[in-house]
Amino acid sequence: MSRMTTWRTRAQIGLRDPKAISTNINPVNGVACHYGGSGPFKRSSHADCEAILRGWQNYHMSPDNKNNYNDIAYNLAVCHHDIIMECRSTQTRPKIRGGANGNAIVNGNRYSIVCIWGANDGAAPLALKRAWLAARAFLRSKGGAGSGMNCHRDMASTSCPGDPLCSWVKAGTPMPVPTPTPIPKPVYKPPPFPTGIRPNDSSPCAVTLQRALKKKGYMASSISENCNYGPQTQKAVAKFHNANPQFKSVGVSYDPRIGPKGWYHLFMEAYGGAR
Ligand SMILES: [Zn+2]
Ligand SMILES: [Zn+2]
Secondary structure: OOOOOEEEOHHHHOOOOOOOOOOOOOOOOOEEEEEEEOOOOOOOOHHHHHHHHHHHHHHHHOOOOOOOOOOOOOOEEEEOOOEEEEOOOOOOOOOOOOOOOOOHHHHHOOEEEEEEEEHHHOOOOHHHHHHHHHHHHHHHHOOOOOOOEEEHHHOOOOOOOHHHHHHHHHOOOOOOOOOOOOOOOOOOOOOOOOOOOOOOOOOOOOHHHHHHHHHOOOOOOOOOOOOOOOHHHHHHHHHHHHHOHHHOOOOOOOOOOOOHHHHHHHHHHHHOOOO
16 A cells, blocks of 8 residues: 655645744754644544644734744644645745744754644544654655654643654554555466376376376386386376275276376376365
């Protein structure tokens, strides 16, 4: 299963322009995980995820907000629709300082990725985690983020991003390994019965028969193979018939001649896993 996380730009989301932009970040400590709070923030339609994000931006940039944010505080947002939404970091300017992690130190040494998810939304779905990891990968490759990951609550007095997400981050963001589809074994089909094969004749050639008889131990492997259906081959076929009397000619105790049904059974036993 290969899926691609979708990317939404600020313009697509309809975020307002920032009041100011700071590139003063040295993200050696990687990224921090956030969520929206108590919630619920799980929406069936993605358009509603973006409405939530615009609401968060408005809240952060409000003149009444004591932090006096220049923009939505996060670097990127992700949702359970497996979508990354640009916030302060964009495709064209990934390396931008965020404001969500806490004090000046933790905002200066790591990025923030917020999940549009809340405490009342329960366990985080795989698609949300996939988007979060894709957002982190973007900030690592384009924004120079270090390999570290932590939770908002490691840096400030908050429950953010909640137990399900934080324990996932602490465990190293494990994702289920897809179970490989087993490759079906080819079904064995015995070679067609060579019409006319019979004792003391060499056409059709008896070598294929001799190999099957050897494979099942009816014929010693030391006996040399030969197109001729000779005494050794006959003895081995009779042995096969004694072990599988249902293929033997009726009323015969020593039957050296293989028939189509016996042939089929012998080859299934020898190469097809039959008993
Ligand atoms: Zn947070
Ligand atoms: Zn969404």
